[in-house]
Amino acid sequence: MKLPKLKHTQSGHFFLIAGPCAIESQDLALEIAEKxxxxxxRLQIPFVFKGSYRKANRTKLNSFTGIGDQVALEILKKVGDTFQVPTLTDFHESDExxxxxxxxxxxQIPAFLCRQxxxxxxxxxxxxxxNVKKxxxxxxESMAFAVEKIKAVNxxxxxxxxxxxxxxxxxxxxxxxxxxxxxxxxxxxxxxDCTHSLQQPNQASGVTGGKPALIATIAKAAIAVGADGLFIETHPNPSDAKSDGANMLPLSQLEALLEKLIRIREAIS
Structure with missing residues (x-):
């Protein structure tokens, strides 16, 4: 994957897409990105910072959707410029x-929109x-057509x-x-995607649940199978997150998990 500012591409490790579910504030985004x-x-893992500038797919009308598109997009740019890392965000309408x-x-094309x-x-x-989410x-097999559509245009x-x-x-x-x-x-x-794959959607409360205790299990299996990269949403305090807190990995637990995953990658190489 050729991306500006993507480091450690010669390490042979998987690449990591990580960050908060949604951009909540500049201070929080910079804090997460710095860590x-x-x-x-330290681990020489190619890294892409992820954050949604808006959450369009919410169950309840009063769910958090964002702090404002322009503000959040500018924060994403600041993260990329400050730490010299590539950044990723999803969008929800073609004109965006x-x-x-x-x-x-x-x-990123959200999963529900991957056929659009x-x-x-x-x-x-x-x-x-x-990035197209399946x-x-x-x-x-059917995701071949998403790739085909993109390549037909470019x-x-x-x-x-x-x-x-x-x-x-x-x-x-x-x-x-x-x-x-x-x-x-x-x-x-x-x-x-080790976090969204553990969602429990369509709960009676109108708030999506999750099983974050199994994030490591999903990640280990994916690396063993030969995944090129991992997508992990993370937050210093998932219980306080404004979006998808039920699925996110506490930031304090991520580094130890990455160390284990590197050892798995080396074992199968």
Whole structure:
């Protein structure tokens, strides 16, 4: 994956996409980024900072959606400039792609929107790297068409695919690890989303639940299967997070997990 400011690409390690679910404030984003940069530099893990400038897919009308698009996008740019790391954000309407691309290095297509042709082609035209999350209703084989749509518009576009589990009934997800090598066969890097794959959606409360105690399990299995990268949302105090706190890994636990994952990667190399 060719990204400006992406370091440690010769280390042979998996790459890491990590950060808070949503941009909550500049101070918090910089605090999280500083700690993530320090640990990934020490471990020589290629790192992309992730943060959503807006959360459009919420169950309840009064759920937190963001601090304002422009403010959050400017914070993402500040993170990238301050720490010299690439940044990633998702967008939710095709006409938002160009605007978001002015502030970040990677545009992400949310899982529920991975079949939306206008979204995929809009991301392709920006020239940015595009991460497409596999829909909870999609097979690994069917994600070939998302890659095909992007490449048809921009043959030089860099694309990677992210698995985030499949719907298992109405309120749970399961991970089918066969999808990782299946999607790698499409000729693109493949990432495992270790936090969203543990969501428990459609709860009666209107707030998505999760099983964060199993984040390490998902991550270890993904590395053992040969995932190119991992996606992990993290926060200093997940219980205080304004979005998806039920799924996020406490920031204090991430470095020890990454050390274990490196040993797994080395064991299978």
């Amino acid at each position: 993530l940069v320090a640990m990934t530099d 792609a160009e605007r978001a691309a002015a502030y970040v290095d990677v545009l 042709t206008d979204m995929l082609t809009a991301a392709a035209t920006t020239g940015k790297v595009v 829909g909870q209703f999609m097979s690994g 043959p030089e576009a860099e694309v990677f695919l992210t698995d985030r589990g499949n719907s298992f009934g109405y309120g749970d997800l399961v991970v089918d690890y066969r999808n990782l090598p299946i999607m790698q066969a499409h000729g693109v890097p493949v990432v495992m």
